[in-house]
Amino acid sequence: MPPKKKRPVLHAVTVLALLGASGYLTVELRKDEQDKTPATQAVIDEPNLENGTGQQSGKQTWERLKNPARTILRGGNGQILATFTDRARTATLRGPSRTFSEPANTKSKVITEDWVRLMPEPWAEGAEKKQWFKDWFKENYGSKKEDLFAIAFQYVTGAPVKKDAQGIPYAGDAVFGPFKPDGVDRLEQNDFYDYLGISYTFRDGTTMAARKERYRALDCSGFIRMVMGYRARYPLMASNALGDGLPRTANGMARSKVGVDVIKIQGAGPWYTRPTNIDVLQPGDLLFFKMDHRTGDHMDHVALYLGLDTDGHRVFVSSRKEQNGPTIGDNGGVSRIDGNGFYAGLFRSAKRL
Numbered sequence: 001m002p003p004k005k006k007r008p009v010l011h012a013v014t015v016l017a018l019l020g021a022s023g024y025l026t027v028e029l030r031k032d033e034q035d036k037t038p039a040t041q042a043v044i045d046e047p048n049l050e051n052g053t054g055q056q057s058g059k060q061t062w063e064r065l066k067n068p069a070r071t072i073l074r075g076g077n078g079q080i081l082a083t084f085t086d087r088a089r090t091a092t093l094r095g096p097s098r099t100f101s102e103p104a105n106t107k108s109k110v111i112t113e114d115w116v117r118l119m120p121e122p123w124a125e126g127a128e129k130k131q132w133f134k135d136w137f138k139e140n141y142g143s144k145k146e147d148l149f150a151i152a153f154q155y156v157t158g159a160p161v162k163k164d165a166q167g168i169p170y171a172g173d174a175v176f177g178p179f180k181p182d183g184v185d186r187l188e189q190n191d192f193y194d195y196l197g198i199s200y201t202f203r204d205g206t207t208m209a210a211r212k213e214r215y216r217a218l219d220c221s222g223f224i225r226m227v228m229g230y231r232a233r234y235p236l237m238a239s240n241a242l243g244d245g246l247p248r249t250a251n252g253m254a255r256s257k258v259g260v261d262v263i264k265i266q267g268a269g270p271w272y273t274r275p276t277n278i279d280v281l282q283p284g285d286l287l288f289f290k291m292d293h294r295t296g297d298h299m300d301h302v303a304l305y306l307g308l309d310t311d312g313h314r315v316f317v318s319s320r321k322e323q324n325g326p327t328i329g330d331n332g333g334v335s336r337i338d339g340n341g342f343y344a345g346l347f348r349s350a351k352r353l
Contacts, residue, residue, distance in 0.1 A: 192225050320332060
């Protein structure tokens with residue numbers, strides 16, 4: 001694909017600092033709401049972090065909250081600077097403002113100061129006093145290195161290919177899967193190693209071979225495993241039964257013991273009940289949906305929760321058949337879990353890893 005020309009963006013205070021190509025991940029000023037072509041990633045609008053070293057100061061206070069049990073770090077003005085949930089490794093840290101957009105498929109945008117990162121250990125009450133956490137927090141609080149959101153948007157429509165030192169393309173526009181023989185529906189069960197085109201040996205010793213016809217393909221759970229596992233290094237199971245860590249399928253993830261169930265599956269199967277307590281969700285949570293009667297009581301779809309878009313709706317990114325790959329787009333169901341849209345009506349549970 002030939003490179004597209006970028007429109008300049010003026011900043012009243014600073015010049016945008018270019019950090020690296022990221023396809024349809026763009027970073028803009030809060031007031032910059034114009035549509036943009038794919039641009040290089042830039043970080044602007046530095047928040048008042050109060051203590052850039054990541055060390056606790058007199059202005060910062062640690063506080064315990066319930067449902068789910070978690071610890072938050074508040075700034076001097078009472079604002080939440082970070083959230084850590086008991087038994088979960090994902091942490092939400094306040095950082096420089098970013099805008100995530102996908103103009104190829106939607107006008108929806110997410111402007112956020114939330115950066116979601118994996119801690120080396122699950123959180124527990126009092127962990128802020130542990131040396132492992134102090135070291136991790138100092139390195140990651142206010143950091144501009146890639147987080148889960150930045151990684152996820154490296155697979156949307158038109159995202160450029162990125163290769164590792166061995167020449168293996170680890171990022172770039174992903175498809176959902178190849179067509180079935182009927183030429184209408186697409187094959188599922190496309191994991192991260194299929195996208196990479198390599199055999200992969202999991203921690204339990206199981207080796208899975210990539211299938212050539214599924215090269216650069218990621219189904220919904222394969223996309224989550226690529227972002228959370230292969231890229232962010234959360235432990236992965238080889239299947240729903242082999243090994244330990246994050247299972248292979250959406251249903252396996254939804255019902256596994258990893259992480260914390262912030263919204264539990266409720267009601268009678270196979271369709272269960274749409275939850276009403278979505279205010280407990282936090283950016284970076286995994287969302288699960290019941291969409292197909294053919295799968296019995298299984299959860300059929302998994303997504304990564306992003307937070308509020310610029311219209312005030314709760315949105316997610318996921319790999320979908322309708323748009324043939326990772327998207328926040330509109331075709332085949334708006335990527336929202338509030339209101340009365342397609343995906344909102346089928347949302348069933350959520351997990352914080």
